[in-house]
Amino acid sequence: MKIKFFTIFATLFGLIFMAAFRNDDDSDVYKSTYSYFLNAFENSSDRMQRYAGLGEVNEDSLRSLIHQARMDLKPLDFWFRYANPIQYKLINGPLPVEWETEVFEKYEKPYKRIGSGLTLAEIALNDKDTQNALKYIGSIHTALNHFKPDSMLDLFKTADHFAFCNRLYILNLSTLYTTGFECPDQDQIIPELLSMLKAVKTIYSAYTNTYTQNPLSEEYLDKYDACIRWVENQAMDPQLFDHFTFISQYVNPLYRLQATWVLKNDFRSKSMLDYTINKEAQSIFDKEIYKGQNSKGVFLRVNNPNDLNRIEQLGRLLFNEPLLSGNVQRSCASCHKPEQGFTDTTQATALAFNYKGKLKRNAPSLLNAEYNHLIMQDGKHLTLQEQALFVITNTNEMNCPESLIMKRILSCKTYKVMLTDLSKLTPQEPVPSITHILSALTYYYSKFNAAKSSFDNAMELKSDLSLEAKRGFNLFMSKAQCATCHFLPLFNGVKPPFVGSEFEVLGVPDDTAFTKFGADSGRYLINPSFETLYAFRTGTLKNIYRTSPYMHNGVYKTLRDVVVFYNEGGGNGRGLNISNQTLASDKLELTEQEISEILVFLNTLNENYSIDKQAIELPKSKQQKFNNRVLGGIY
Numbered sequence: 001m002k003i004k005f006f007t008i009f010a011t012l013f014g015l016i017f018m019a020a021f022r023n024d025d026d027s028d029v030y031k032s033t034y035s036y037f038l039n040a041f042e043n044s045s046d047r048m049q050r051y052a053g054l055g056e057v058n059e060d061s062l063r064s065l066i067h068q069a070r071m072d073l074k075p076l077d078f079w080f081r082y083a084n085p086i087q088y089k090l091i092n093g094p095l096p097v098e099w100e101t102e103v104f105e106k107y108e109k110p111y112k113r114i115g116s117g118l119t120l121a122e123i124a125l126n127d128k129d130t131q132n133a134l135k136y137i138g139s140i141h142t143a144l145n146h147f148k149p150d151s152m153l154d155l156f157k158t159a160d161h162f163a164f165c166n167r168l169y170i171l172n173l174s175t176l177y178t179t180g181f182e183c184p185d186q187d188q189i190i191p192e193l194l195s196m197l198k199a200v201k202t203i204y205s206a207y208t209n210t211y212t213q214n215p216l217s218e219e220y221l222d223k224y225d226a227c228i229r230w231v232e233n234q235a236m237d238p239q240l241f242d243h244f245t246f247i248s249q250y251v252n253p254l255y256r257l258q259a260t261w262v263l264k265n266d267f268r269s270k271s272m273l274d275y276t277i278n279k280e281a282q283s284i285f286d287k288e289i290y291k292g293q294n295s296k297g298v299f300l301r302v303n304n305p306n307d308l309n310r311i312e313q314l315g316r317l318l319f320n321e322p323l324l325s326g327n328v329q330r331s332c333a334s335c336h337k338p339e340q341g342f343t344d345t346t347q348a349t350a351l352a353f354n355y356k357g358k359l360k361r362n363a364p365s366l367l368n369a370e371y372n373h374l375i376m377q378d379g380k381h382l383t384l385q386e387q388a389l390f391v392i393t394n395t396n397e398m399n400c401p402e403s404l405i406m407k408r409i410l411s412c413k414t415y416k417v418m419l420t421d422l423s424k425l426t427p428q429e430p431v432p433s434i435t436h437i438l439s440a441l442t443y444y445y446s447k448f449n450a451a452k453s454s455f456d457n458a459m460e461l462k463s464d465l466s467l468e469a470k471r472g473f474n475l476f477m478s479k480a481q482c483a484t485c486h487f488l489p490l491f492n493g494v495k496p497p498f499v500g501s502e503f504e505v506l507g508v509p510d511d512t513a514f515t516k517f518g519a520d521s522g523r524y525l526i527n528p529s530f531e532t533l534y535a536f537r538t539g540t541l542k543n544i545y546r547t548s549p550y551m552h553n554g555v556y557k558t559l560r561d562v563v564v565f566y567n568e569g570g571g572n573g574r575g576l577n578i579s580n581q582t583l584a585s586d587k588l589e590l591t592e593q594e595i596s597e598i599l600v601f602l603n604t605l606n607e608n609y610s611i612d613k614q615a616i617e618l619p620k621s622k623q624q625k626f627n628n629r630v631l632g633g634i635y
Helices: 002-022 027-052 059-081 085-094 118-126 130-138 140-145 160-173 188-211 216-234 241-264 306-317 386-395 402-409 413-424 432-449 454-459 467-477 557-565 591-602
Strands: 097-099 112-114
Touching: 002 591, 027 130, 027 140, 027 188, 059 085, 059 118, 059 130, 059 140, 059 160, 059 188, 085 118, 085 140, 118 130, 130 140, 140 402, 188 216, 188 467, 216 241, 241 454, 241 467, 306 386, 306 413, 306 432, 386 402, 386 432, 402 413, 402 432, 467 591, 557 591
Parallel strands: none
Antiparallel strands: 097 112
16 A cells, blocks of 8 residues: 555655756646656556466466556546546456447447456456456557647637536536545555545646646635545445545535536537536535436426426326226326326336236336436336337236327317417427327426435535434445445446446346246347346336335335345356346345445435325317226226
């Protein structure tokens, strides 16, 4: 440890010495700082390459070289993730094979990427696979060519890039840098964090010397210094690190100050990989920080409160409308009950159409669905409206042919008047259509997404949590390894910069005795590949206490059952043989007390939303046979 911190000190001293005695203008300090860090990492990479070429390799010696290279990479991480995240994954990628499921899948098919770099090299070493470790190291220099100073000149032309590099950096302080997401050695997580915090302070100084027209505020720099001092006084063991205080007292306040600064200077990002982030959001836990979906659909440009209220009221009626089912006996509310967290907590999976068996998947909660880029547990649908139409027309679910939807709805004078009136708000589609119906539906249930949890309020220093809940959160972020898949702020599979939906293979059994597995191929049905077999989208943990049963097949009735499943290493940990399981098979060794504390924390993620209890009455239809239908359906 002393050697590592000496290396950090020497690096920082070198930068200070370089800045103080250079003959160039201050305008070069920022680029020179970047070059200095880049050279340091190149030297570390060279040492690894030379050692690898010696022939016989000692695992401990190679691991030591990897750790030093990781330390030297930390300052560059500040720029690399924003400037070229694809090439960055070849330097420090978390997965050997990754199927891209980013927002751009809305425009092109997913494609396969081969990962490489330091994280994978160390994982290979841990598995006694020295040959693959050397292979992963070998690709680093090629990827570094994309980050040479000449390649970065365009980025450095204005201060704008710094603002968004810094924004992503702060977001990742709350998600990646303290959870071990890309750090295989738990003992290195907090030392690497501290190293990065100090290196970024040097970057801040170089920025201030160069971009004098847009300096960081003194308040921001003071808060950042306080953050470093606080981390210095923390234990270097990530399981003893106070993640709750770190994020609530330092990271989120820094984000607020940074967001205010971005707005004040009207900075503009040139990256297409962060466009979902709302720069108006002043907190990481602002529910408007990003959106993966357009819940308004065709009404996207409608902002008048009275008009939005009319859309919501139409959506509420339609959500409970059995006319949208083939047998006029079920509605959206049949499987997504508003009073049950917009799911059905009474059964593992819902009844199929006309009582013909059971559906194979649990009805997911619709709460916070708009924070997913890909909809459904297998990511089949790209928009909320597409998903709604699929369910309505699917022969196993609501079985209402698309050709009948408008005919039935317009047979009700009330609906006809409402739709005709609302279609005047959409000049791009001025005639009432199924698009208006689907958009009203998705807007209705998305209205409940604005609610916040007690955890959100605690993160924004508006309230506090019990010590037990705080301990549960700290376990969630460390020993339990939950945060390496469930990322803040939505605790779903969408991590900063909020453009990708992660899918995981957990080895969820078909029964609690672990005698059966594999009835549902998951993501494989959409994008066939070895990596996608049995993979499902990582869902949000918001309102998780209200939305039992759990997992894609509803196999677990209680949240404790789920935590125990993870604690035992998923399917593989319980003796199943899933060759592509992404969840670590090793037991987490959580104690009964720790499991209880995690459950207390998860309970703080329930959001304070309320359902409109005002009675509604379904409109009369010209077709008398429809006028005996039951609000919400009968099954």
